[in-house]
Amino acid sequence: MTVYKYFIKVALKNKWIIIMYITIFFVMTLLNSTDAMKREESFVETRLNIGIIDKSMSELSSGLREYLEKENNIVDILEDEEYIKEQIFLEIADAVIIIPEDFDQKVVNKKEAILIYKDDRKPQALQIENQVNKFLAFANITYKDGRFELEDVKEALNESVEVQLLSSGDSYARTGVDSWFRFYYKFTGYVIIGVYIAIIGLVMSDFRDKNVDNRRKISSKRFLDFNKEMYLGQLTLAAAVTAVFIVASMLIMGKKLGEVYYIKYLVNLIVFSFSILCLTFLISNITRNKYAITALSTVLSLGTSFISGVMVPQELLGDKVLAIAKFFPMYYFVKINDSMIKSLLEVRYELFMQLLFAVVFLLIGLIFSKRAQKA
Amino acid sequence: MKEMIVKVKNVVKRYSEKLALDHFNMEVKEGEILGLLGPNGCGKTTAINCILSLLNFDKGEIQLFGQKMTPNSYDIKRQIGLVPQEVSVFENLTVRENIDYFCGLYVDDKNTRRRYVDEAIEFVGLKDYVKYYPKKLSGGLKRRLNIACGIVHKPKLIFLDEPTVAVDAQSRNFILEGIRKLNQEGSTIIYTTHYLEEAEMLCSRIIIMDNGKDLVSGTTEELKAMITTSEKIVVSFLSLEDEMIDSMHKIPHVVDIEKKGEDLIIKFENGNNNLSNLISFITEHKLTYRKLYSQLPTLNDVFLELTGRELRD
Ligand SMILES: Nc1ncnc2c1ncn2[C@@H]1O[C@H](COP(=O)(O)OP(=O)(O)OP(=O)(O)O)[C@@H](O)[C@H]1O
Ligand SMILES: [Mg+2]
Numbered sequence: 001m002t003v004y005k006y007f008i009k010v011a012l013k014n015k016w017i018i019i020m021y022i023t024i025f026f027v028m029t030l031l032n033s034t035d036a037m038k039r040e041e042s043f044v045e046t047r048l049n050i051g052i053i054d055k056s057m058s059e060l061s062s063g064l065r066e067y068l069e070k071e072n073n074i075v076d077i078l079e080d081e082e083y084i085k086e087q088i089f090l091e092i093a094d095a096v097i098i099i100p101e102d103f104d105q106k107v108v109n110k111k112e113a114i115l116i117y118k119d120d121r122k123p124q125a126l127q128i129e130n131q132v133n134k135f136l137a138f139a140n141i142t143y144k145d146g147r148f149e150l151e152d153v154k155e156a157l158n159e160s161v162e163v164q165l166l167s168s169g170d171s172y173a174r175t176g177v178d179s180w181f182r183f184y185y186k187f188t189g190y191v192i193i194g195v196y197i198a199i200i201g202l203v204m205s206d207f208r209d210k211n212v213d214n215r216r217k218i219s220s221k222r223f224l225d226f227n228k229e230m231y232l233g234q235l236t237l238a239a240a241v242t243a244v245f246i247v248a249s250m251l252i253m254g255k256k257l258g259e260v261y262y263i264k265y266l267v268n269l270i271v272f273s274f275s276i277l278c279l280t281f282l283i284s285n286i287t288r289n290k291y292a293i294t295a296l297s298t299v300l301s302l303g304t305s306f307i308s309g310v311m312v313p314q315e316l317l318g319d320k321v322l323a324i325a326k327f328f329p330m331y332y333f334v335k336i337n338d339s340m341i342k343s344l345l346e347v348r349y350e351l352f353m354q355l356l357f358a359v360v361f362l363l364i365g366l367i368f369s370k371r372a373q374k375a
Numbered sequence: 376m377k378e379m380i381v382k383v384k385n386v387v388k389r390y391s392e393k394l395a396l397d398h399f400n401m402e403v404k405e406g407e408i409l410g411l412l413g414p415n416g417c418g419k420t421t422a423i424n425c426i427l428s429l430l431n432f433d434k435g436e437i438q439l440f441g442q443k444m445t446p447n448s449y450d451i452k453r454q455i456g457l458v459p460q461e462v463s464v465f466e467n468l469t470v471r472e473n474i475d476y477f478c479g480l481y482v483d484d485k486n487t488r489r490r491y492v493d494e495a496i497e498f499v500g501l502k503d504y505v506k507y508y509p510k511k512l513s514g515g516l517k518r519r520l521n522i523a524c525g526i527v528h529k530p531k532l533i534f535l536d537e538p539t540v541a542v543d544a545q546s547r548n549f550i551l552e553g554i555r556k557l558n559q560e561g562s563t564i565i566y567t568t569h570y571l572e573e574a575e576m577l578c579s580r581i582i583i584m585d586n587g588k589d590l591v592s593g594t595t596e597e598l599k600a601m602i603t604t605s606e607k608i609v610v611s612f613l614s615l616e617d618e619m620i621d622s623m624h625k626i627p628h629v630v631d632i633e634k635k636g637e638d639l640i641i642k643f644e645n646g647n648n649n650l651s652n653l654i655s656f657i658t659e660h661k662l663t664y665r666k667l668y669s670q671l672p673t674l675n676d677v678f679l680e681l682t683g684r685e686l687r688d
Binding site for chain 1: 427428429446449450452453455457459461462463464465466467468472475476477478479480481483488524525
């Protein structure tokens with residue numbers, strides 16, 4: 001097991017890279033968690049800046065507008081998706097609401113009646129959703145003989161304020177914890193790409209150095225045994241990094257683990273970690289150049305994090321960007337992280353895609369390694 | 376009879392256009408220190424790499440320890456050590472870690488390995504540097520580390536590819552001494568170099584190589600006996616006309632006269648009284664000289680006569 005032992009040893013000689021990435025990670029998490037706490041306290045009185053585009057102009061839609069205007073500040077907005085996303089991204093608007101032409105009908109049929117753009121980085125944005133849902137719920141109750149009793153709705157809304165606050169306290173708190181986990185695990189994706197490619201890539205380039213490898217080739221160590229120990233080393237390293245994240249999240253949020261669907265984060269992280277390990281295998285078979293490896297680790301970790309919605313929520317990214325992001329496992333990893341699910345079956349497609357990428361990376365890597373052996 | 380442990384027969388190796396080995400032959404007996412002597416680019420490293428299956432070759436046969444050598448001949452490989460021409464170590468591991476790692480490619484048992492590593496460190500004199508990283512070592516010390524990594528598993532057959540290139544005199548002597556010691560302890564050595572003196576001093580037998588071919592092989596004395604020049608006399612005259620040089624050619628056994636600065640190098644073929652014949656000539660013609668001495672031919676003369684070129688240090 002000398003090869004295994006020295007794989008780990010050489011990896012630990014690059015410990016500064018690991019420490020750097022993990023420090024960035026925990027600083028981010030720390031900033032975020034204090035943020036999350038603040039949100040929980042302040043949601044009650046927040047007035048948000050929202051934009052409303054009313055295409056329906058019905059009695060019902062003006063009723064909704066009136067109600068929202070009372071609770072929030074209204075900002076001017078254009079009906080253009082890119083523009084709306086930009087406004088939200090720049091935090092000029094916290095949310096934008098689009099009321100469709102067939103609004104009334106949709107409400108009656110209990111269909112998804114309203115399109116809301118919001119910034120998921122701010123849980124206050126959920127408040128809008130809540131207000132809209134509340135309004136629609138009351139409206140539905142008053143619906144009779146093809147008419148809404150808007151006066152009753154208004155009354156009910158006014159009365160419900162107190163009740164609402166009491167009963168929503170709990171559910172908001174839960175959202176706060178869940179958003180902490182979402183943020184935390186999304187960012188592990190960034191660190192995993194950076195650390196795996198940098199560390200494993202650099203170590204592999206040391207072991208695959210032509211001169212050093214010639215010494216291995218003339219030795220009595222079987223190639224198969226050698227490779228086995230190398231891959232075991234990679235697996236150990238990956239498992240250790242993954243475990244650090246899992247354990248740290250348990251230490252920080254352990255008491256609240258029961259409040260979220262934790263298995264989702266766990267399984268997703270492990271699957272993602274595996275697919276990036278396969279990506280690293282591919283990269284280390286393509287290049288031994290240390291500069292290329294370091295550059296790839298930075299570019300891929302930051303780049304895919306950005307386009308896949310780690311830094312900015314996926315809803316705020318353009319369709320074109322997301323279309324590109326789909327060619328990398330990070331997109332599916334983030335998607336699962338952001339999902340509100342009760343069973344892993346609901347995200348089986350996203351899990352499958354990550355594993356599919358893993359297999360593809362492995363196969364391409366094998367082709368390259370076979371070619372290198374022949375040369 | 377000592378066993379023949381390396382047999383290389385008519386090996387041809389071509390790099391795209393360049394013919395690097397041209398029907399190369401080599402045989403090495405157990406216990407020898409064989410010198411593979413030749414100028415830069417003549418194919419020494421290529422020969423070693425072919426023998427060790429690091430390179431595929433186009434034609435020919437290679438046997439080690441009486442068996443055909445292939446990339447999967449792990450039993451043969453166990454008995455072989457290589458000190459490559461370029462320092463081949465991990466920059467990220469210390470001296471001791473490097474030696475231990477390369478030993479670990481052969482030796483699994485921890486205790487044996489610890490002992491072997493200690494002995495290798497002792498052997499190359501790096502005891503005070505075990506915690507150093509290679510980049511902190513001087514050129515000579517780096518070369519010693521390179522050697523330690525190649526011999527730590529106590530191989531029976533050791534290939535050393537120009538282990539003294541760019542090494543100061545002190546480390547060089549240390550290294551040559553070490554190689555002798557390895558040989559005395561029972562290892563067979565194949566040593567490539569383009570330094571004449573080293574080959575002459577160290578090797579029990581020498582193969583002279585040029586353009587991918589083995590030209591001749593034998594002990595230093597045998598090689599020198601092969602060429603026509605058997606004695607060189609160097610004279611430095613105060614003044615000398617060119618006609619006088621022409622008449623010198625008439626002295627018995629003279630094969631060639633070469634002018635080199637102030638010195639005249641007169642080469643004689645095998646024969647008696649060459650020196651006294653020359654002195655008689657000098658007295659006869661009343662020539663005055665500053666110095667005069669006789670030299671036996673060197674390997675350089677051998678190479679010169681075989682190829683028409685000099686093999687300079
Ligand atoms: N990978 C290669 N591709 C093409 N030509 C090569 C390659 N390696 C070596 N050669 C050529 O083959 C010839 C023999 O090279 P080799 O390295 O075996 O010489 P050498 O005797 O070891 O020289 P030196 O004393 O400089 O180490 C040289 O002309 C060299 O340029
Ligand atoms: Mg060479």
